[in-house]
Amino acid sequence: MSVNARSREGDHEGEVLKRLFDIGGAAIALVLLSPVVLVVSVVVICTHGWPILFVQQRPGLHGRPFRILKFRTMRNAVDAAGALKPDAERLTGVGKFLRSSSLDELPALVNVLVGDMSLVGPRPLLMRYLPLYSARQARRHDVRPGITGWAQVNGRNLLTWEEKFEMDVWYVENWSFWLDLKILLRTIVNVLHRKGISASGEATMPEFRGSGPRSGSATD
Secondary structure (H helix, E strand, O other), rough: OOHHHHHHHHHHHHHHHHHHHHHHHHHHHHHHHHHHHHHHHHHHHHHHOOOOOEEEEEOHHHHHHEEEEEOOOOOOOOOOOOOOOOHHHHOHHHHHHHHHHOOHHHHHHHHHHHHHOOEEOOOOHHHHHHHHHHOEEEEEOOOOOOEEEOOOOOHHOOOOOHHHHHHHHHHHHOHHHHHHHHHHHHHHHHHHHHOOOOOOOOOOOOOOOOOOOOOOOOOO
16 A cells, blocks of 8 residues: 555544544534533523524635534614624623633534534634635635634634634644543633633624635635
8 A cells, every 4th residue: 555545544534433423522512511501592582582593604624615503793784874883892701701711602513513513613703805815715614614613722813814824724734632632621721711702992803804815715
């Protein structure tokens, strides 16, 4: 067997192991955290109204779109012209707590179960960012997006977009089962310490507007 064939076989085995871990981990988490999910659902509907879930199309593996599920953290407040107010004005105290504790991410465990996401991987961002990535940055879509990731445990929203994307690509190039376990453990620590919730002066992160001229397609 050639080196390339052994490498492909190892990659396939790694993908199967990662997927099995995702299914088992998400299923166990949903069962154990079902009382928390119920309580958060009630709190969200009392503070933000219906619906309790934020559903939005995001790019998944190879940039293919899927619908991510989260608990709502903002009210649907609009200005006099009927346009949504800025995130900072719509984000509620309850919403800030849900984000800082990562409780808003619990519904995304369903995305993991159905195969749209992984427990660990680059965070799924907005569809409109796809044409803005450089060819290297677009490699973040070579794996399933994750609920948490290497960038999330190394600064999260305190990082610049370029720093985040470089960490995403580093994860893609250096993935291992043990790296995923390390990221999950560091995620728990970061959640307990409420680290990196938002960029300075922003409710979350400023809009990504690109890093310069592109040299390839974001969806290749």
